[in-house]
Amino acid sequence: MKKRLKFLIYIFIAAVIALGISTPLLAKLNFAFLKIGAIVFGNGYTVIPFIQKEIVESYKWLTPEQFAVAIALCQVTPGPVIILATLVGFIAAGVLGALFATISILLPSAILIIILAKQHKRVKNLKSLQAFFGGVVASVIGMLAAIALSFGKANLVDFKTGALFAGALVGLVYLDIEPIYIVLASCIVSLFIF
């Protein structure tokens, strides 16, 4: 019985993989998000530079404007920022694209943690791994700063956009208001000023 179940699971996995590479678009989408899935850390903000570079600049599945909207929508959605993959997949290739992009971004870390769950008591040298990933996350801070700067140059073009940005920043960083409320409030303000 158990053997049969295992066999069925393998067949299912093979079918999913076959579907995932059935069109060039899906295959590219999966490849891109498997790569990005390997560099997700913490709350998932680390994916933003990679989505900007790979998805917006190289593959052009999202326009820069859509990317900005995507980041805002992530704040309205519960859960980690990797849900960006769902949106990108959906815009690029419909519901199937959304499903595969989501699976692909989750897969690398899920596989890794399951392997380690089995034997992490044997993984003694976590300290050096921690140092390595600490360096990775630190570099993402610099990358996010680079993106914020180029976004700011492109999007903050007049007094109104500048004022909206300043208001949002004060609310987020100094008053510690949840991003979702900032996004909702800015939607209402935008209706009146633009």
Add this chain to the structure above:
Amino acid sequence: MAIAHIEEELVGKKGVVPKSEFKEGLALAQIMPGSTSTSLVAYLGYHLGGLAGAVVAISAFMLPAFIIMILLALGYLHFQNVSFVSSILKGLNAVVVALIIDALASLAKSTIKKKREGVIALLAFIALYFLKADLFLLIFLSGLLGLVFYVLEERG
């Protein structure tokens, strides 16, 4: 927030996961690649029901956000050219700069504990903004640099 919820549900109310197991899973999820909450869910799912448990746990955890995101995306694609929506989008383009700065500020608060992390962040900024370096190479070199700093510190 999600992590506190998970602990409350699985360790507190239902008591299906021992506290020590939860702590080990969390420690691992924080160190390894992957969003902390989804990695933790995969770990606990695996602990409770093997591979199938991990798949079920992670699918169930992601499903609400997945559905909400698809609905939002449908709404966005459908209405993006309506005039009042395009004014909202114009505003969001400005607010997103603040969102990114907020993200990097909270990431910096939890990550930059010593000078070395600040140095790596600064180098990455320069490499990306001015030199347009390849991101994956940059990630790898930054990790290596983190490791080198750690080894140097250990040696004193």
